[in-house]
């Protein structure tokens with residue numbers, strides 16, 4: 490077998506013939522991309538080439554650098570997932586909490602849109618040499634309609650096929666039987682290397698250990714406070730409208746937009762830039778400075794920094810009832826012992842029911858029977 494540097498050179502040469510992508514002419518010739526695709530295909534040249542060509546066409550078609558999440562703009566807080574800082578290694582850290590989201594009816598389409606927006610922007614916040622990111626999934630408030638095997642498969646599919654070798658770690662907290670059911674279903678479809686990156690932590694001691702291993706004391710403290718505040722019922726207006734800074738005069742109040750360093754290094758400069766530009770409403774043109782796309786925070790955080798008043802949309806009585814009912818089911822299952830899974834992995838042994846889990850998942854929320862296992866590590 491040719492040595493790795495020879496393969497890198499060969500793959501670079503093969504894709505050099507492709508028409509450059511308009512927004513990112515260096516995407517497929519950059520060594521970082523070439524190496525990720527080769528690594529993800531276990532250094533099999535033909536497979537890496539096929540996969541990279543697919544991604545190039547995908548990026549040509551979808552133009553992800555210009556993507557915005559219209560779902561969040563039309564209904565603030567539609568998605569709560571947002572970047573909140575960086576870990577000790579400099580990897581972007583994304584946090585999501587289901588109770589904070591303004592809907593609990595999510596689709597594969599809206600989830601893929603938001604996650605893509607988020608990671609494309611996270612990439613702009615990565616220092617040279619950093620290529621992975623971290624997700625902290627706070628499963629408080631998770632229901633089957635907000636996260637289910639069908640949706641999880643769609644997101645994993647995009648991450649596996651078009652963002653290989655970018656996933657650092659996924660830390661799941663407050664995981665309920667709903668999460669376990671979804672995870673058991675999706676785990677059968679993702680490569681073992683990807684599954685091994687998902688850490689389920691439950692006990693306070695383990696959370697403290699994991700946080701101190703990955704995060705600075707500042708980010709660990711921010712996450713701890715954010716998670717505690719999002720457990721409160723009803724959720725405070727400040728946590729629901731997580732895109733707003735703490736009200737002035739509140740001193741050291743918790744800022745739900747992110748940890749202090751993230752706010753000062755990313756949000757405040759964004760606000761200053763918006764203040765200087767006459768029009769920074771549009772995403773595409775207004776956000777391209779000297780040929781580069783600038784970093785954009787969560788769509789609602791961005792709107793707020795642009796000077797718009799962004800208010801949470803109240804749930805309709807029907808949605809409210811639906812959400813409360815779904816949460817009651819989750820809590821009842823946890824009380825019945827369905828949530829006794831300890832720190833570590835959720836096993837698949839003894840799994841029963843649709844999609845290989847013991848949850849009653851409606852067929853329209855299951856992974857389609859035609860879905861194929863994902864082979865490239867995310």
Ligand SMILES: [Zn+2]
Nearest residue numbers: 558561568603
């Ligand atoms: Zn969104």
